[in-house]
Each structure stands twice: as structure tokens, then as C-alpha cells.
Amino acid sequence: MAKVLVLNASYEPLNITSWRRAVVLLIKGKAERVEHNGKHLYADFPLPTVIRLRHYVRVPYKEIPLTRRNILHRDSHTCQYCGYTGDDLTLDHVVPRSRGGGDAWENIVTACVRCNVKKGNRTPVEAHMYLHHLPRKPYSSLYFEVSKHLKSGLHDEWQKYIIGL
Structure with a gap:
């Protein structure tokens, strides 16, 4: 089934998890449902697509390797x-x-x-070749994983929680 975007208490994206793990977090009261796609696990329990943790979690900065x-x-x-x-x-x-x-x-x-x-050995201006997009460093290590899901079109509701995509 679907993946679920996990937000910190401050609404910043933390990671992507399985729908099962997200449901466990909801049942235990550790998270709240922010978005759902209309599908239901039970009659009155919509399957989440975005959840938010109730308590803030400190996450160390993770450098994205230049590969x-x-x-x-x-x-x-x-x-x-x-x-x-x-x-x-x-x-x-x-x-x-x-x-x-x-x-x-x-x-x-x-x-x-x-x-x-x-x-060749010139700058784009000297070669009269211009870049379609200026190169920049991705915002977070979650950038690549989330962008794959957004490009697939399955999780459009994630867009408003992701900066820079």
C-alpha cells in the first residue's frame, strides 16, 4: 500500500514510513493525522498520507553526499x-x-x-550556453526520497509540506 510522510511537531518533514507504522503511531497517540486520501482502513478510520508527531524530535543534520x-x-x-x-x-x-x-x-x-x-573549457556565458536551472544544493536528505514520490503523482498532498520542490 501507500507510504506516509511523517512531520515533526513543527511541521517539518522527518521521513517517509509505511502506512502500518503510521497507523501504530496514531493508535498509540504519538502522532495525529494531518492528511488522508479518502481510503479507509476501517469504516471510521481514514488511511493517513501525512501524519504529525505530537512531540518535537531533534534530528541531527545529515550532509547529502555529492555523487x-x-x-x-x-x-x-x-x-x-x-x-x-x-x-x-x-x-x-x-x-x-x-x-x-x-x-x-x-x-x-x-x-x-x-x-x-x-x-569545453569555458563558462556558460563565454560559450553562449545557458542553464535551464541554476545548480543548488538540495535542502535536506529527505529531498530525493520525497521528490520521487511527488514526481509519481501519487502524493500530491505532500507538496505543501516540502520546501523547494
């Missing part, structure tokens, strides 16, 4: 210069490494081989 897979996911497996989507995508440094550009979320984008070669 090829994460960058491809952030950029939706699309060339940020021409919009191509396919298998032969590369990573491109917006400011080339030879010009002082480093490995950072704000300096690496997904590019097709053709655009990467065309841009």
Missing part, C-alpha cells in the same frame, strides 16, 4: 543546457576546474556529451 547519482537525480537526468534526456549524460563543471571551479553542488550540472564538448 554522480545524486546530481543526476537533482537534475532529473536531463541536460541542463539543451534539455536532452537519455543514457549518455555526463557531469559538467559550470566554472571549469582549470579556472578554479571546484566540486560543489553549485558548480556541477548534468550535461549531454554534445553540450559538454561544445562548452
Whole structure:
């Protein structure tokens, strides 16, 4: 069945859990139902899609690793210069490494081989190639998991609790 978005007492997203775990939290009184999709577990017990914990939980900050897979996911497996989507995508440094550009979320984008070669050792402005979306660091470690569910269209009600997607 469905997944459930768990919010902290402050309405910030904490994680995604199974509907069974969410129901247990509701029955024990540790959480309250915020959203449901109209499906019912019992006659008067709607199946939750978003729950909020009643007490605040401190969560340590978790750094999102800068990996090829994460960058491809952030950029939706699309060339940020021409919009191509396919298998032969590369990573491109917006400011080339030879010009002082480093490995950072704000300096690496997904590019097709053709655009990467065309841009070469230049900045996008010098190459007259402009980015569809400016590269940025994802807001949270939950970003990738939630964005998959939002793109599938199954959990549109989660959108109002997620910043930056």
C-alpha cells in the first residue's frame, strides 16, 4: 500500500514510513493525522498520507553526499543546457576546474556529451550556453526520497509540506 510522510511537531518533514507504522503511531497517540486520501482502513478510520508527531524530535543534520547519482537525480537526468534526456549524460563543471571551479553542488550540472564538448573549457556565458536551472544544493536528505514520490503523482498532498520542490 501507500507510504506516509511523517512531520515533526513543527511541521517539518522527518521521513517517509509505511502506512502500518503510521497507523501504530496514531493508535498509540504519538502522532495525529494531518492528511488522508479518502481510503479507509476501517469504516471510521481514514488511511493517513501525512501524519504529525505530537512531540518535537531533534534530528541531527545529515550532509547529502555529492555523487554522480545524486546530481543526476537533482537534475532529473536531463541536460541542463539543451534539455536532452537519455543514457549518455555526463557531469559538467559550470566554472571549469582549470579556472578554479571546484566540486560543489553549485558548480556541477548534468550535461549531454554534445553540450559538454561544445562548452569545453569555458563558462556558460563565454560559450553562449545557458542553464535551464541554476545548480543548488538540495535542502535536506529527505529531498530525493520525497521528490520521487511527488514526481509519481501519487502524493500530491505532500507538496505543501516540502520546501523547494
